Amino acid sequence: MPTPASRPANATLLLLASLYCAQGLPSGLIAHSLPVLLRQHGVDLALIGLLKLLALPWLLKVLWAPWVDRLSSRRLGHHRGWILPLQGGIALVVAGLALLTPNELFGRQLPLLLGLLLLVNLAAATQDIATDGLTVRLLPERWRGLGNSLQVGGYKVGMLVSGSGLLLVYDGAGWSLSMALLVLLLVLTLLPIWRFAERQQLPFRPALAEPAGPGLLLRHYRGLLAQPGMGLWLAVLLSFKLGDALGSPMIKPMLVDQGWSAAELGQLTLISSLAGIAGALLGGLLYARLGVLRALLLFGLLQALGIAAMAALVQAGGDHGLVYGLALFEQAADGMSTVALFAAMMRQCRAEHEGADFTLQASAQLLLGGLVGAASGLLAGWIGYAGLFLTAGALGLLALGLLPLYWRRAQPLAG
Structure with missing residues (x-):
């Protein structure tokens, strides 16, 4: 190791x-x-x-x-x-x-x-x-x-x-x-x-895990939720990407309304996806230098700014340079923030409970994000695209306020 x-x-x-x-x-x-x-x-x-x-x-x-x-x-x-x-x-x-x-x-x-x-x-x-x-x-x-x-x-x-x-x-x-x-x-x-x-490098340690049998599901997750500071951590986990979940589903519909063709959107998706991969790689390297708290704060800030900046495209869909610039920035920020959040989730995993502990956190975050994303169209119809993106950015900024509170109360900053 x-x-x-x-x-x-x-x-x-x-x-x-x-x-x-x-x-x-x-x-x-x-x-x-x-x-x-x-x-x-x-x-x-x-x-x-x-x-x-x-x-x-x-x-x-x-x-x-x-x-x-x-x-x-x-x-x-x-x-x-x-x-x-x-x-x-x-x-x-x-x-x-x-x-x-x-x-x-x-x-x-x-x-x-x-x-x-x-x-x-x-x-x-x-x-x-x-x-x-x-x-x-x-x-x-x-x-x-x-x-x-x-x-x-x-x-x-x-x-x-x-x-x-x-x-x-x-x-x-x-x-x-x-x-x-x-x-x-x-x-x-x-x-x-x-x-x-694996048997030589990472031998299985069954003594650290609950015995298999009836009640394993309840015992496993009850043990995770009983960890110190888990309530605050769940608040951080569930709120960290809510702004992105609210705003990102409406980016392409907005561009369609401004005349973008399927081929143009396909090209934008491909190039912005590559930017997301590059952002994820950069985020992982920076995480090693910044530590978990500073990485979450910085990348979360970039994520909130990226989704809020989409409001500038509401009447500027014809400016392809601006669209590509903001779309690449938003995807790179999303890749960086996702990497930091996943790494922080790994900190909460107990020995020989890693797979299920990580899965529960990821599933909870995915489920809430999906529900919020499903409501994005309704909100866009009510307050408009610009209002939606600015609201999503503000939600992302508000979520960052929980991070110092969690680290101050639950555990010392590592790294």
Whole structure:
């Protein structure tokens, strides 16, 4: 294990980057590529909308996360014993899809396709629990920002490859070859975890975990919520990205109202996503120097300013330079703030409870953010786009006031 002052080995960083990239590959396929391909084959919009329901395992995984922390493979290791078979199963499902024709899958076998994609999401969500737990154990606190840079960046790269990338090659390669390339990438990203000697480097310590059996779910999360200062921390966690959740869903609709085409928005999304990846990487490096509190304050401030600045675009959609400048800044700030928040969440994880403790925090933050985002359209219709973005920025600034209070009352500033 590295010391708190030493940067993790390159092999460790490659391992984490490969695992999070692997998670992004099926997500990009389901969220970005398949809706386009289904519509091209005449599938009804209502059925395409069902793809959103396939993401339910990512929200519900908190219900089985404690068992992922508790159960270990004697031969493969703890986290490795979950990741290898789950990702291998995803590759087999995608390989099976490659053997079928689009006319079959998008026609009479559409229920089969939806069922297989649900299994893929179930496996990917469960693998995410094990991967997060492995990340917390592998990285000393100072370098968890860098680890979360790889999490955010790797996941987005995977989504871009199987989303935008697959659509770019699909016309020339066709369905079967495109799926085969995706299988190849899933297998390649398995190599670092296959070579990782987890049983020697991170032996499982079952004495630190609750015994498996009835009541494990309640015992596990009750123990987490009983940690000192957890009430204040949950207030920080749930409020930190509410401003971004409120404002960001209305950026593209605003630009559509100002005449932006689908192609122009696609290009903006691609370039701004790359800025988000760069922001995540920069945020991870700065986190190691700033420490958790200063990183949260600085990156949270940039996040609030970025979403509030979108108000300047309400009557300026024709100024593409200004749109790109503010969109890139907002995405970079979002990447930096996400990395800092995820690293801070890792601080709250108990030994041998890492996967489930992180999962509960992430699920709570995602659920509340989704509910707030769902109301963004209603608020925009009531107070206008400018009012929405300024309100979202103000909400982001107000949330920062909880940070010094939490650190002063709950624990000393580390780093």
